[in-house]
Amino acid sequence: MEKRLSFGPEVDVENCAYIHPTTQLYGKIEASKDSSFWPYSVVRSEMNSVKIGVMTNIQDFVMIHIGTKQGTTIGKYCSITHRVTLHGCTIGDYCLVGINSTIMDGCQIGHNCIIGGHTFLKENTIIPDNSIVMGTPGKVIKVKNNKLKNKLNAIFYYKNALAYQKGMHRAWSKENIFQDMLKTGKKFWATDH
DSSP states (O other): OOOOOOOOTTEEOTTOSEEOTTOEEEEEEEEOTTOEEOTTOEEEEEEEEEEEOTTOEEOTTOEEEOOSSOOEEEOSSOEEOTTOEEESOEEOSSOEEOTTOEEOTTOEEOTTOEEOTTOEEOTTOEEOTTEEEEETTEEEEEEOOOHHHHHHHHHHHHHHHHHHHTTOSOOOOTTTHHHHHHHHHHHHHTOOO
8 A cells, every 4th residue: 555645734634545755745635535636736825715616627737736825626526637727717516627728817617527638728717517618718519418427437436535545556458348337427416425
C-alpha cells in the first residue's frame, strides 16, 4: 500500500479512496467520501475553497484552482480526466470533463454533462443539465442524459482507486472487467451515498 501524504490542517481528505504520492493539495480543500487523486494532480486554494463530491476522480495532471470571486466546486460521481484545468467554476453531479479541457472562472456546468476533450469554456459560460459540449469556445452540440454512463465511469475509477491503494496496478483482466463493472454498477446505482 502506498503511503498517504500529510497535508495542512485545512485539507480534508480523510475519506478518500486513493491519493497518489505525487498529488499536491494546498489551502482549504474538502474531498468527499471515496474520491480519488491520481498522479501529478494539483489543487490550490489560497482563498475561497475547493469542494470535491462523493466518488469523484481527479485524474493525472489535473490542475484545480480557485477564482478571485469564487471557489471551485465539483459534484458527486464526476470524472475530471487527464490534463484538465478547472479555475473558479462549478461542475454539477454526474459529469465527465474530457482530456485537456479548460473551464474558466464563473462557469457553471449542469448535472449529467459531458465536456468533450480539448474544449475551452470562457468565463461565465452556463451549460444546462444533460448537455454534451465541444469546441473552442465550447458550445452545446447535443442534449442527452449522461448520468448512467458518467456514474459508471466514476465507479470504475473508485474500484481502480481501491486496487491502487493495495498496490494492485492491474486490477482487472479483459475477461472480467465488464462483468465486474455490471455487478458493481448494480450495487451503487440504487444509492447515491
